[in-house]
Amino acid sequence: MSTSPRAAQQKFEPWKDPEAKPYVRIEKITKQFGDFLAVDDVSLDIYKKEIFCLLGASGCGKTTLLRMLAGFERPTSGRIYIDGVDMTSIPPYERPVNMMFQSYAVFPHMTVEQNVAFGLKQEGLPRTEIAKRVVDMLDLVKLGQFAKRKPHQLSGGQRQRVALARSLVKKPKLLLLDEPLAALDKKLREHTQFELINIQETLGVTFIVVTHDQEEAMTLSSRIGLMNHGEIIQVGTPSEMYEYPASRFAAEFIGSVNMFEGRLIEDEPSYVRIECDDLEVPIYVDHGISSSPGATVWAAIRPEKIMMSREKPQQADNWASAIVQDIAYMGDMSIYLLRLDSGKVVRITQPNTYRHADDRITWDERVHLSWHPESPVVVTK
Numbered sequence: 390m391s392t393s394p395r396a397a398q399q400k401f402e403p404w405k406d407p408e409a410k411p412y413v414r415i416e417k418i419t420k421q422f423g424d425f426l427a428v429d430d431v432s433l434d435i436y437k438k439e440i441f442c443l444l445g446a447s448g449c450g451k452t453t454l455l456r457m458l459a460g461f462e463r464p465t466s467g468r469i470y471i472d473g474v475d476m477t478s479i480p481p482y483e484r485p486v487n488m489m490f491q492s493y494a495v496f497p498h499m500t501v502e503q504n505v506a507f508g509l510k511q512e513g514l515p516r517t518e519i520a521k522r523v524v525d526m527l528d529l530v531k532l533g534q535f536a537k538r539k540p541h542q543l544s545g546g547q548r549q550r551v552a553l554a555r556s557l558v559k560k561p562k563l564l565l566l567d568e569p570l571a572a573l574d575k576k577l578r579e580h581t582q583f584e585l586i587n588i589q590e591t592l593g594v595t596f597i598v599v600t601h602d603q604e605e606a607m608t609l610s611s612r613i614g615l616m617n618h619g620e621i622i623q624v625g626t627p628s629e630m631y632e633y634p635a636s637r638f639a640a641e642f643i644g645s646v647n648m649f650e651g652r653l654i655e656d657e658p659s660y661v662r663i664e665c666d667d668l669e670v671p672i673y674v675d676h677g678i679s680s681s682p683g684a685t686v687w688a689a690i691r692p693e694k695i696m697m698s699r700e701k702p703q704q705a706d707n708w709a710s711a712i713v714q715d716i717a718y719m720g721d722m723s724i725y726l727l728r729l730d731s732g733k734v735v736r737i738t739q740p741n742t743y744r745h746a747d748d749r750i751t752w753d754e755r756v757h758l759s760w761h762p763e764s765p766v767v768v769t770k
Contacts (some may be wrong), residue, residue, distance in 0.1 A: 390430050401611060403436040410473070412437040412595055413458070418467035420453055420619075429619035430467075440589055440596040442466065442606040444642075445616035453601045454616075455565050457595065459488045472562060485562035491571055493552035495540045502527065505554045512559070516582040526558045529588060529761040546577045553585070566598045570605060593736045603643050607631070615639055631691075636770050639691040645693070646746050647735050648764075649688045654713060655698045656682045661767065662706065667731040673706035675762035685766050692738040694764040697725065697750060702759040711735060713750060725750070727758065 403409040420428040424514035428450045435441045443451040456462040458469060460481035468477045476484055495504050502523050509519045514721045527533045530550040534707055540548050549569065567636040569585070570578045582605060589596050600606050607627040607722060608612050615622045615630065615638075623635045634640035637648060651665035656677070663686060672688045680686055711727035714734065720741070727735045736760065750756055 393683045397673075401438065403439075404434065404612065405744040409436060411435060411470075412439075412472060414468075414470040415454075415458075415469045417468065417471070418454065418457060419465045420450075420457060420462060421465045426463075426619055428457070431621050432621070433614060433621065433624070435595065435597060437595055438589075438593050439611045440586065440598060440609050442598045442600055442610035443616060444600055444603060444606040444613050444614045446601055446642075449616040450619035451616050452567055455488075455567055455597065455599050458563075459482050459486055459565050461488075486565060487559060487561035487563075488565040489569055490569065491553050491568040493548050493572075495548055495551050495555070497540050500537050500539055501532055501543070501551050504540070504551055505558050508555060508559045522558050526554045529557075529591065530554045530584075532563060545573055546581055549573065549581065550584075553588070557588070557594065561594065563595045565595065566596060568600055569598065570600075571602075578605070581607075585609060607643070613643075615642060617642075632766070634689060634766060634768065637687055637689070637768055640687075640766065640768060642726070645692050645736055647690045647692065647737075649685060649690070651688060652682050653678075653680060653682050653686055656680065660762070661766070667729055667733040668709050669730070670708060671706050672765055673762050674765050674767055676766045678769070680767075684769065688765040689768060690760055690765050692724070692736045695735070695737040695758050695760050697727075697737055697739065697756050697758055699750070699754070699756055701757050704759065707760050707762065709735070711756055711758055713752050713754045716752060727756065 400709045413435040415431055415433040418428055418431045430456060443454060445451045450763065453462060458466050460479060466478060468475060471485060496507065499507070505521050505526055506523045509522060527536055530553060532547060532550055532554065535547060543551065543564045556647045558567060571579055573581060586609060598609055610627060611651065612624060612626055613630050616625045617638055623630065630639065630643050634643065640646045641648065649665045649667060651663040651672065653661055654664045656663035656673060660676065661674050661678055665672060674688065709729055711729050713725060715726040717724040722738050722740050725737050725739065727737065729735060737758065
């Protein structure tokens, strides 16, 4: 039985192999513009055939880092290696890299096939080889029937695929994508994310994607590098970033989270208890942490991990009483905003499993919230 590309991708974890050599190595890269520190001492290892996403808010330094990889900016200090070769001082046109810009930058006066062939003609390849590579690439991005059209005759999603085909037809070792789906509407963006994954898996090209969209990063990437103020805050797979955030910033940036500030009142190797001013009873977490008793910590609990009931839970810890303040029906799920007796607002989500639920909890009801001991993630910074 053959394995699908996506199934193979799930087992793709070269960063766990101590013998694996990174394809892209960024060593202590810093970039200053005058007094402004855009990228601050960043080191990263990215492996062949990865889709690595640089995620962060506007101005965090992710595009500057991408431009240094492309050669459009020179680092103030540090080194960049691609496939074992020091590229720090190599000009853009001599790097085995192509870059796809947010604006797509397709030539309006050329047809689709002329746009895709442009770079190959610049390299002086034989006509027959150019024609074959263009046809193959247009088939891959499902634009074969639009080869003779001009960009203005295409939709936004089709123009995006023209830009992608033009970037990939030169067979770069590394493709850099700067907010590649930002111009597309939500539904088309979601569809194109999966197309992009399939194209990358088919060609085996290493992708480094810059995005501010956390859902896009979670969908596309094998790993995510979360940036803030020019620094890499955390690197991990999408599930690691969501389930095991390393800081309050990481927990709050990716997904929604309820953050409870408290003090460690019990700190054992196998569990901790946290006393919170906002809760009637302590938070019990079934794993130890590295912190001293009495220290201020934060317990992060995702909205989908909190259960809601009219009945008071039969447990000593990990529950709270609240009033339903707001409900948002989203179709596949409902979002509840609940006000604790302390005044703190907690967010929970519940799937709308049944079409008709006559006993559904509604506005202004008093309810009880509870969660399992493994649900909170304790962060100390």
